[in-house]
Amino acid sequence: MALRVLRLRKFWIALVLAAAAVAIAMLGHRIATRTAFDEAASRGQTTLRLAVAALRGHISRFEPLPALIADHDDIKDLVSHPDDPVRRAQANEYLKEINTLLQSSDIYVMVPNGDTIAASNYDLPLTFVGENFIYRPYFQEAAAGRRGRFFAIGTTSLRRGYFFSSPVLVGDEIRGVVVFKVEIDAVEASWRGGENEIIVADPEGIIFMAGREQWLYAGLLPLTPERVARTRQSRRYADAVLRELPITRGAPEDGHEFVTIRDGGATREFLQVSENMADAGWTVSVLMDTASARAQALTSATAAVLLFGLATLIGAIILQRRARQAERMLMQKQAREELERRVEERTADLATVNAQLELEVAERRTTEQRLRQTQSDLVQAGKLAALGQMSAALSHEFNQPLAAVKAYADNAAVLIDRARVPEARDNVSRISSLADRMATISRHLRNFARKPNQRLGPVPLAEVVDDTLEIIGRRLESAGATLEVDLGAVPPVVIAGTVRLQQVLVNIVSNAADAVQGLDDRTITLTARQQGGKVTIAIRDRGPGIAPQITERIFDPFFSTKGVGKGLGLGLSISYNIVKDFGGSLSAENHPEDGAVFTIELDAAASAAAVAAE
Structure with a gap:
């Protein structure tokens, strides 16, 4: 019994759903058809407005011209003396010139009996x-x-055309008529090949303009004897054969007009929108094929039924799934509780690991700070070691000026006693110059020895080289070495720190002086060139070069090829790290000819003007 009730319930549900689908199909088709025709009519109205505007614009720009021509003195003189051949010839030339200028079809002048006495086409066969x-x-x-x-x-x-006419008044008397003919083929040609059909009919319902040439001179209305007689009387269509267009007007639907036209062996239904051009006596109509609109409506109705079926199917699936939802919810609840328990355990483990990581990070930061401090101390130790190596030469630099100062002072005292004041003043000036010399050497040593500022900025390379020469000048003299400097036409400006870059150059040039000491060629070259955003500084000596076995270790801390007591092995290591801190690179290799080449590559500053702005 229960099974029978269930089957009966399913039957009634299926029956209701089928009835609903039929109702939706009918209502959807009705609504979709109305919507499609409304959209088509809206597009047709737009096309109609454009067609009417084109016709009115084409006609209206020529409408005032016959009156202007009729008011011309030559035309008035012609109709006053219509038989004068000279006046006719002048009028013919005038009308031809105007016709060419205005690009109209024909212009001609008629007398009251209807005869044409002058025309723009006077010299043509027709x-x-x-x-x-x-x-x-x-x-x-x-x-x-x-x-x-x-x-x-x-x-x-x-040829088809639109005729404008105006009387020629001489005083108050009408002596003639000026006629202006304009062809409309260009407007009609623009309609061909379009999506819709455009036709223009005269007051008798005869089509005289159409996008389809086979529809010309066909009647939209029955060709009654009265209509044919009126058309023949005015000879509107000359000898053209008039016929009725096989058209059937359907019943209006929702305010829309429909016509069916049999064209050849095919019959097509059109949605028609029309507008009367009262001033011209025309009716302009746009015909839109309804096949696409009806197909669109059918597609929309089918889509509505399919959507209803899909919705029904989705509803059935939802109902079926609800039966299993309770079971799934229970299983999910149990799984959720198990997951929460595992998450709590994992969270505790992660908290322990996180604490260990924080401790390691703190230790690493402390180690990094100590490393930086150690590196800074090593840099300072390297500079002090370099100062220690140069102390003998620097003591000589100070002893010579001091001995000279003593001699000049003694001489100045003797010269003053002998009243030779100008010579004594000269000695005093020399003493002052020597004092300035010693102060300069002292300032460079003080700047070189102090810990540098870590901030990077534009540094003129020429100034750094000059300061370097002041510090190692005596070292070069003691080694008998010569430093040749070539910074190019415009000395580059690099991104670095002044004191630290000076320390790098002092270390490398000092090593070069050691390498060439006692050799025949003791020339050291320092060149700098800028290429794009990089500046390359090359320092080359003519010494024995770098042994292959030490190439990879040359920048290692405490590695030195000098004898015991002649160096700590920190100079090149410090220089390498300083250049790396500048964002550059320091490399060493043997020159193809002889000696070693140390190459420093740094970022170039914008220009020397950037340095002045700092």
């Missing part, structure tokens, strides 16, 4: 001169004193 157009409405309206407008096929040229 000229209007001599033709009579009294049957045209535009002539009749102008002859009655009004401006005329008329669309027709020319009976002479057999």
